[in-house]
Amino acid sequence: xxxxVKSDSKWIYRHLQDxxxxxxxxxxxxxxxxxxxxxxxxxxxxxxxxxxxYPDVGLASIYRNLELFTDIGLVLxxxxxxxxxxxxxxxxxxxxxxHHLICKNCNKIVDYSEAIDDEKExxxxxxxxxxxxxxxxxxxxxxxxxxxxxxxxKRR
Amino acid sequence: xxxxVKSDSKWIYRHLQDxxxxxxxxxxxxxxxxxxxxxxxxxxxxxxxxxxxYPDVGLASIYRNLELFTDIGLVLxxxxxxxxxxxxxxxxxxxxxxHHLICKNCNKIVDYSEAIDDEKExxxxxxxxxxxxxxxxxxxxxxxxxxxxxxxxKRR
DNA sequence: TCCTTAATGATAATGATTCTCATTATCATT
DNA sequence: AATGATAATGAGAATCATTATCATTAAGGA
Numbered sequence: 556x557x558x559x560v561k562s563d564s565k566w567i568y569r570h571l572q573d574x575x576x577x578x579x580x581x582x583x584x585x586x587x588x589x590x591x592x593x594x595x596x597x598x599x600x601x602x603x604x605x606x607x608x609y610p611d612v613g614l615a616s617i618y619r620n621l622e623l624f625t626d627i628g629l630v631l632x633x634x635x636x637x638x639x640x641x642x643x644x645x646x647x648x649x650x651x652x653x654h655h656l657i658c659k660n661c662n663k664i665v666d667y668s669e670a671i672d673d674e675k676e677x678x679x680x681x682x683x684x685x686x687x688x689x690x691x692x693x694x695x696x697x698x699x700x701x702x703x704x705x706x707x708x709k710r711r
Numbered sequence: 712x713x714x715x716v717k718s719d720s721k722w723i724y725r726h727l728q729d730x731x732x733x734x735x736x737x738x739x740x741x742x743x744x745x746x747x748x749x750x751x752x753x754x755x756x757x758x759x760x761x762x763x764x765y766p767d768v769g770l771a772s773i774y775r776n777l778e779l780f781t782d783i784g785l786v787l788x789x790x791x792x793x794x795x796x797x798x799x800x801x802x803x804x805x806x807x808x809x810h811h812l813i814c815k816n817c818n819k820i821v822d823y824s825e826a827i828d829d830e831k832e833x834x835x836x837x838x839x840x841x842x843x844x845x846x847x848x849x850x851x852x853x854x855x856x857x858x859x860x861x862x863x864x865k866r867r
Numbered sequence: 868t869c870c871t872t873a874a875t876g877a878t879a880a881t882g883a884t885t886c887t888c889a890t891t892a893t894c895a896t897t
Numbered sequence: 898a899a900t901g902a903t904a905a906t907g908a909g910a911a912t913c914a915t916t917a918t919c920a921t922t923a924a925g926g927a
Contacts, residue, residue, distance in 0.1 A: 575904085576904085576905095577892085577893050577894070577904060577905070578893080578894095579892075579893070579904090579905065579906075580892090580906095581905085581906075581907095582905095597883095598883080598884080599883085611906090611907075612906090612907085613906065613907040613908065613909095614884095614907085614908095615884090615885080615886085615906080615907065615908080615909090616905080616906060616907070618883090618884060618885075619885090619905080619906085620905095622885095626815070632792070634790040634792075636788070636790075638881095638882075638883065638914090638915070638916090639882085639883060639884090640883085640884090656841060656845055656847050656849070658847070659782070659850070665845050665847070667841060667844075667845070673833070673836075674833070674837070677829070677830070677833050680829075681830070681856075682856065685812060685823060685856060688823075689812055689821050689823070689860075689861075690860065690861030690864075691812050691814070691821070691856070691858050691859065691860055691861070691864075692858045692859045692864040693812070693856045693857070693858035694815070694857060694858040694859070695856075695857045695858070696854065696855065696856045696857065697853070697854070697855045697857070698852065698853070698854050699852065699853045700837075700838065700841060700847070700849045700851075700852045701849070701850060701851045701852065701853070702847050702848045702849035702850040702851070703847065703848045703850070704845075704846065704847055705845075705846030705847070708846075708847075708848040731873090732873085732874095733873060733874070733923085733924050733925070734924075734925095735873090735874060735875075735923080735924070736875095736923095737874085737875075737876095738874095753914095754914075754915080755914085767875090767876075768875090768876085769875065769876040769877065769878095770876090770877095770915095771875080771876065771877080771878090771915095771916080771917090772874080772875060772876070774914090774915060774916075775874080775875085775916090776874095794883085794884070794885090794912095794913075794914065795913085795914055795915090796914085796915090
């Protein structure tokens, strides 16, 4: 019953309502949490955090809504080779489009977003080319570099 | 007991032996299978195929060795948003370095490798830059485009 | 052939994610 | 503000890929 849901960015709610989705407390809680961090959170972490906003929330709703948000492009879902997915807001004040460096030994993740401009041009060409050739309607892309972080490459 | 393991590319075995790994029947079976396909196979698929080469093989060995092969760079492990990983040989006669188009609706995967040359130059610069800045020793990269395939984009 | 020990197979355990279904809450309409 | 259709929920069971355990086997150098 109790709920500490704060008011959120209007555009997110419009995005949901345009699709006939209701604005529920679990959804507000999840979005609040994602808006307050830059980290990639697991469903469990989001679940625990959501309980402090809306104690009655269930884990199933966390998964259901993360899937919904991912489907409608509000959230990005990542797999960094752990045995669980990670999520973050696709757009918003806290989030900048970025890619990842993944240490295959300790699983450390570094986000980077610099020098993105020459990348944009490259990706624009590539997406146009691929769309035409394969008939795909491309919505997003992921670029991950995998290797060893400084610590792990010394330790080997 | 029975075993139909064929002789394999020498370099792969050298790669294993250099690391003190033994050449076992399960390992030979897995590598045979991966060498004969261009597809991204699941552990289950590899398990069933391996049984026709070496009937006594256990599922645990499939997982253990796929992890080993991934660690030493012989195999690439992918997650396409299904609930299971997929694997393919990192290098070899059948395999060409490529990236993916993933349909987020029906999970269709298209491999593409054309026009890879301008990508190489772009990636070289990017990897050098990131290595210097973050101290990462970058070994590989993944570029995936996510969207809707032709069928699914019409159906919506 | 012998010996060391890496690797294996069988199977139990784990744990993230999904499913089921009765109940509840959202929100357009009145 | 009350109503009603139904989207969404919470609890917990079910699923299923992956890992861990451990006694046994086999690779490969001596």
